[in-house]
Amino acid sequence: MGELRVDGHRLLETLRDLIRIPSVNPSLVPGGEGEAAIAEYVEKRLARLGLRVERQDLGAGRVNVIGVMQGAGVKTGSGRPRTLMLNGHLDTVGVAGMEIDPYNPRVDGNRVYGRGSSDMKAGLAAMLEVVEALVESRTRLSGDLILTFVADEEYTSIGTERIAQTFKADAAIVCEFTGLEIVNVHKGFAWIRVDVRGKAAHGSMPDAGVDAIAKAGRFLVEMERYEKGVLAARSHPAVGSPSIHASLIQGGTELSTYPDHCRVEVERRTIPGESREMVAAEVDTLLRAAAEADPQFRADADLFFYRSPMEVPPDQPIVRCLERAYQVVTGERPALGGMGGWCDTALLSEAGIPAVLFGPGGFGAHAAVEWADFDKVVTAAKVLGEAVRDFCGA
Ligand SMILES: [Zn+2]
Structure with missing residues (x-):
């Protein structure tokens, strides 16, 4: 099984498209656009790729979009086919006081500037690229891959709360900007x-x-x-x-x-x-x-x-699987560790879906200047693709 071919140009275009669609959380900033427009973009991309797409209306223009890549249901070496969930939030914080053009993504060397570039449109772009690459390579997964693009992570997480009530999976990866670290503990x-x-x-x-x-x-x-x-x-x-x-x-x-x-x-x-x-x-x-x-x-x-705080033991299959994928893609051992801030991972873990964080990196989440480190976006997409093929079976 060779490495999944990630298309850097397509990935960059996806990231720029996502930054161009404002999605400020309206519960945080009155008048914020919410997730409807960006959800529509994601919905179209997933549908075009042949996924089963579902939309959850949370009221007042707040939306989750879910894409399911149905597995073949064939047993693999590890027993019954396993379902993996990838999760990312569509909303961003506000743009008041920003020192860059928030919605006109500027690319400077390896940096892609814009509101939400790092937190977390880079993660969303990596999730979409994983699907593009799997479809392009005609990969047939054994278990299901569920992609959840959710509302309201920046406020009270009504998006992932609904996902945790309505979807089941054997594990989940929340693709926040961890700088390519695997985060299995947070406060x-x-x-x-x-x-x-x-x-x-x-x-x-x-x-x-x-x-x-x-x-x-x-x-x-x-x-x-x-x-x-x-x-x-x-x-x-x-x-x-x-x-x-x-x-x-x-x-x-x-x-x-x-x-x-x-x-x-x-x-x-x-x-x-x-x-x-x-x-x-x-x-x-x-x-x-x-x-x-x-x-x-x-x-x-x-x-x-x-x-609640969250802790997924390091010997859980999802942690092992991400570690392996990281090693395959980079040839190095990944960093495994904890994080101070609370994340949507806790809601999934509480619902019985062991969830860890792994995603690209950048600078300036919630700050006046925000950028994504594009090399890390590419690496994140490769590692996630590898982890999906390993966990679900390809
Ligand atoms: Zn975030």
Whole structure:
């Protein structure tokens, strides 16, 4: 089985086409274009290549597109044919303050500039090129290849959430810009709202009022102590220690009044082994510690949004398969490691589809200047193609 022939010119044209179609997430930036137009482009490409194409309408112009390359269903050496999912998000962050033309892709040497070039239209282009190359080489896969092009990764991931409910696969690769590293571990996070209650009173009557803002300070001090002590002592070899920090604070009505309420919103980043229940219990412990130190302290907490951390063991078939593919294409050993940020991989893994990240690289995701490293886009497409043929059986 020779190497799958990836067409660099076609791949570059695909990437430029994708950058030219604005797909700013409208939940992030009011008035953003959403995924409808870029989804239509992807849909046409997949249909032309003979894939079974499906569109999931998520409402308000938010769309997932799925292409299925049906396998022959023939058993391979490893037993029953295996289904592989490739996943990439169609949305981008906004373009305010950008120092480059966001939608007119400029190619300078190895760099392709544009909003979303790196995060993650380069990954989408590599996914499409894998299909082009498989079709061109008349490769007949044994198991199914499912390509999911999803909405809303940059906000609350309604796209991959729907995919996880509606599709099954033996493994998945999310083709984010990992710089050709295989990422099998990442952190999760929880958002917690803490409402601290005081007692309103005229500013001249200190005996009658309880200052909710000052009381919130009790909680903040406990939180910081907890992070520097307990959390810093916990560690995961690939992603380090968990953390907690205050993100937003709100309280008070006017200068001459004791504030009766102060709201602190907190973010807790979690590592594998930590759960939602653990985090909620920790916050309660912090509230109790603040109340012990100050009998007037009154507060409650609500953990209102949670995304779990993710860890796929290195001996899982999908990790082994990507490592092998990388070695076949580059002749080198791949880097395997962890990442701080949360990704859609966690939603797939939770749904029983072991998911890792692997994709091209670049610079400036969410920043004023963004570019994709084109050599890495080509290598990513080759490695992904190899991984597909190996995992699904060709
Ligand atoms: Zn991304």
